[in-house]
Amino acid sequence: LAKTTQPISMDSYEGQEVNITCSHNNIATNDYITWYQQFPSQGPRFIIQGYKTKVTNEVASLFIPADRKSSTLSLPRVSLSDTAVYYCLVGDGGSQGNLIFGKGTKLSVKP
Amino acid sequence: EAGVVQSPRYKIIEKKQPVAFWCNPISGHNTLYWYLQNLGQGPELLIRYENEEAVDDSQLPKDRFSAERLKGVDSTLKIQPAELGDSAVYLCASSLGGQFEAFFGQGTRLTVV
Numbered sequence: 001l002a003k004t005t006q007p008i009s010m011d012s013y014e015g016q017e018v019n020i021t022c023s024h025n026n027i028a029t030n031d032y033i034t035w036y037q038q039f040p041s042q043g044p045r046f047i048i049q050g051y052k053t054k055v056t057n058e059v060a061s062l063f064i065p066a067d068r069k070s071s072t073l074s075l076p077r078v079s080l081s082d083t084a085v086y087y088c089l090v091g092d093g094g095s096q097g098n099l100i101f102g103k104g105t106k107l108s109v110k111p
Numbered sequence: 112e113a114g115v116v117q118s119p120r121y122k123i124i125e126k127k128q129p130v131a132f133w134c135n136p137i138s139g140h141n142t143l144y145w146y147l148q149n150l151g152q153g154p155e156l157l158i159r160y161e162n163e164e165a166v167d168d169s170q171l172p173k174d175r176f177s178a179e180r181l182k183g184v185d186s187t188l189k190i191q192p193a194e195l196g197d198s199a200v201y202l203c204a205s206s207l208g209g210q211f212e213a214f215f216g217q218g219t220r221l222t223v224v
Contacts, residue, residue, distance in 0.1 A: 032210050043115075043202050043215025044154065087153060092210075097205070098167055099144060099213055101153035 004088045009106045020036040020105050022088030025069045030092040033036070033064060033071045038085045038104070048087075075107075083109045113137070117203050117216035125224055129191035132219045137182070142212065143180060145188050146202040154202055160186065161208065165220030193223045 006022040012018045024033070032051050035045035048055055050062040061074040068084070075082055087104040116135040124130050136143050140163050146154035157176065159170040162183035169177065175194070180186040190197055199219050206213040 018175075033211075034212070041217070043204065043218055044213075045215065046212035049210065049212065098156055098159055100156060101146075103153050 001002055002080075004102050006086075006088050006102060006105065007103045011110065013080055013110050014079055018078050018082070018107060018109075019076075020073045020086055020088075020104065020107070021044050021070055021072070023070045024088070024090045027068050027090055031068075031090050033061065033062065034089045034091075034099075035060070035073050036087045036089065036101075038087065039043050044101070045085060052065070056093065078107075078109045080109050080111060083107060114218035115203055115205055115214050116129045117201075117219055118220055120217065121220050122224045123224060126195055127185045127192040129189065130193050130221060131190075132201050132221075134188070134203030134205075134216060135185045136186070136203070137214055140205035140207055140214075141183065141212075142184050142206045142208040142213075144202075144204040144206075145178060145186070146204065146216070148202055150199075157188070176189055188222075193221075195223050197221060198223045205211075 004012045010065050034049040035047045037047050038049050039045040048057055048060050048062045050064050063072045085104040089102050118133050121222040122159040142146040143160040147157055148154045156170055157167055158171045158178050160180045163180050176190055178188045200214055202218045204213040
């Protein structure tokens with residue numbers, strides 16, 4: 001399984017756009033990139049998933065360059081409620097199918 | 112539709128005592144995961160089920176931990192005997208498998224004293 005590297009923490013202010021980058025140099029051809037969000041005292045929650053280029057949903061955008069060795073989760077106009085830990089996962093979900101979490105990025109949004 | 116349901120939400124036990132956690136996944140989800148999460152760390156996979164088969168239990172400490180998923184639906188994770196270091200949050204998740212998103216329960220916070 002491809003190993004991921006993310007910043008341990010990030011700070012932002014309300015209304016700003018936040019970009020969290022994840023490095024996955026050893027990503028395999030069949031691997032997808034998935035991001036989860038976790039609030040204190042809750043289980044992780046799926047945010048977005050992509051394979052290449054750009055994916056956008058009502059919560060975030062995911063940018064994946066052509067070489068797929070990194071990806072960037074973009075949160076537009078964050079609010080205090082976006083304060084959470086964000087995890088980047090890489091895997092093919094196939095025969096292995098395990099969701100392997102790293103330490104994640106702790107995002108703190110300030111007023 | 113109900114999400115993944117775990118019980119109990121909190122459990123305090125003395126060391127060397129047994130403890131069990133229960134998970135009811137989302138209906139129709141064949142894949143079920145158990146995770147352990149320590150404070151400030153990401154979830155660590157303990158075991159993954161595909162229906163009733165444990166397809167990956169390589170990270171499960173089998174000397175004291177056991178799990179079962181009878182009939183491929185509900186699952187139980189047991190620790191016997193519990194140690195102080197087992198204090199953590201135990202998370203259950205389910206999915207349709209493959210690249211489909213996983214849905215997590217709220218977890219069981221275990222405190223061993």
